[in-house]
Structures are given as C-alpha cells and as structure tokens.
Amino acid sequence: MLVLAFDTATPAVTAALHDGERVLAESTTIDARRHGELLVPTIETVLREAGASLRDVTVLVAGSGPGPYTGLRVGLMTAQALATSLGVPAYGVCTLDAVAYGSGLTEPFLVATDARRKEVFWGHYQDLRTRLSGPAVDRPQELPGEIPLVGAGGRMYAETVGASRLLDAPDYPFAGALAALAAEQLGERDVREVVESGTHPVLSLPLPIYLRRPDARVPSAPKKVSS
Known part of the structure; x- marks a missing residue:
C-alpha cells in the first residue's frame, strides 16, 4: 500500500x-x-x-x-x-479528524480551525481517534467551556476561549x-x-464538508420597471 x-x-x-x-x-x-x-x-x-x-x-x-x-x-x-x-x-x-490524530491526545478535547467571519470550525473528541460531535461552525465564545483545545482556531481566539485551555499540539x-x-x-x-x-x-467519499452556503449567489430575476 x-x-x-x-x-x-x-x-x-x-x-x-x-x-x-x-x-x-x-x-x-x-x-x-x-x-x-x-x-x-x-x-x-x-x-x-x-x-x-x-x-x-x-x-x-x-x-x-x-x-x-x-x-x-x-x-x-x-x-x-x-x-x-x-x-x-x-x-x-x-480535516478536524486529522488535527485530532496529529495531537496524539488520549483525553477529551476540542479541535478548532479558522472558519473566517470571526468563527471557527470545531469538533469534540474523546481521544485522537474518536469524534463525539461535529463538525460544526460557531463563534469562539460559543464553544463548550472548560474542555482543552487544539488547533489554529483556538489559538487565534486565545483571549476569548482562554489561553489556559490551549494544548501544545499541531495547529494544522x-x-x-x-x-x-x-x-x-x-x-x-x-x-x-x-x-x-x-x-x-x-x-x-472525497466530497467536501460544507457548513455554510457559498457567498456567491445566482442572480435573481431583474425587477420589472414600470413604464
């Protein structure tokens, strides 16, 4: 292989x-x-x-x-x-599973990556192989509290989530x-x-996990203009 x-x-x-x-x-x-x-x-x-x-x-x-x-x-x-x-x-x-596996952690933790728009993509893990919930997208302040956190999404918002929760693990x-x-x-x-x-x-299957609708939109029909 x-x-x-x-x-x-x-x-x-x-x-x-x-x-x-x-x-x-x-x-x-x-x-x-x-x-x-x-x-x-x-x-x-x-x-x-x-x-x-x-x-x-x-x-x-x-x-x-x-x-x-x-x-x-x-x-x-x-x-x-x-x-x-x-x-x-x-x-x-x-992608969150790959971050979790790379962390090598054996206790419960969260993985968070940058979702832009001041939000994070996140998942809750029992250990490096077992995802309990997610993936989801939320604001950093809405993440479950008091659970250790890995990933660049948590580090970006350290002041919001609490720097003491951040673990020494790969961000990506x-x-x-x-x-x-x-x-x-x-x-x-x-x-x-x-x-x-x-x-x-x-x-x-190699298909994208989308948690938001795309920014681009099909234009709606033009408004009728009265004579």
Whole structure:
C-alpha cells in the first residue's frame, strides 16, 4: 500500500506519502492564498523525496474539510482527478479528524480551525481517534467551556476561549498525520464497501464538508420597471 494524502482546507498546503507502516515523506507550506499554485509542486516534492512516482500510488486521501470553499475544493478536485487518471480509490477524511490524530491526545478535547467571519470550525473528541460531535461552525465564545483545545482556531481566539485551555499540539492538519490515520483505517477488511455505504466512522467519499452556503449567489430575476 502506498498512500498519497494531502489537505488544502486550512492555510496549510500539505502532502505526505505513507507505505502502510510509516510516513516516507512530508511537505507543508503555510499560505492561505496559494492552494492551487502550491499543491501539485508539494505532491511532486514528497514523491521525489520518497523515490516514488504517481504510478506507484495505490490510494489517494484528501482532507474533506470543513474549510473555506475555494481552498477546500483544490485538494478534493485534485484527488478526484488523480483517482480517475491512475485508476485507484480516493477517500476523504474530515480535516478536524486529522488535527485530532496529529495531537496524539488520549483525553477529551476540542479541535478548532479558522472558519473566517470571526468563527471557527470545531469538533469534540474523546481521544485522537474518536469524534463525539461535529463538525460544526460557531463563534469562539460559543464553544463548550472548560474542555482543552487544539488547533489554529483556538489559538487565534486565545483571549476569548482562554489561553489556559490551549494544548501544545499541531495547529494544522499536517498530511503525515492524515496519511497515518487513513493507512490505519485502510487496514480494515472490505473498507471500500463500508465507505461507499456511508457508515465508515473516519473514511468517506472525497466530497467536501460544507457548513455554510457559498457567498456567491445566482442572480435573481431583474425587477420589472414600470413604464
């Protein structure tokens, strides 16, 4: 198994290659405005560092959000296009799940990422593998109180959520953690059938998780002007 994983749902444009046992290569650039420009070169970098080619990849995994509309779609559309051209399966993983897994935490905590508009995307976790609720989008002051918090969304609003709640963990869904989580889940038998049924707790089809309607709207019919 050779898993190529990447995520563009946050300012981290990140990709990694995993052989089912360990991360072979990982590359990340933090830039909220250049997802489309950076993703393919990032993928090329990890393949080159691992001494592999796209034709060696057997599984594709993309972060499915939640995240801002444009950046999120860069990763998911790339996964769908590569899956079609390579003839390999592609899966989606909730971006918050990747942050949680990368934290390594074994006690309850929240993950929060920046949702813009002074809001955060968040989820509640029992441990690094188990999401209890979410994903959801709310203002920082509406997050459940007194629960430890990880992720860039919490750090951005430290004064609101309470700096003492912030734990020392990665702020972003780095692709090494995303790939490792997916590889762990892909070890299950008949995983493809379970994913397609929509009942897998972590893996899904590579489709975006949208928690808001897009800003763009189809124009309504023009108003009639009386003569």
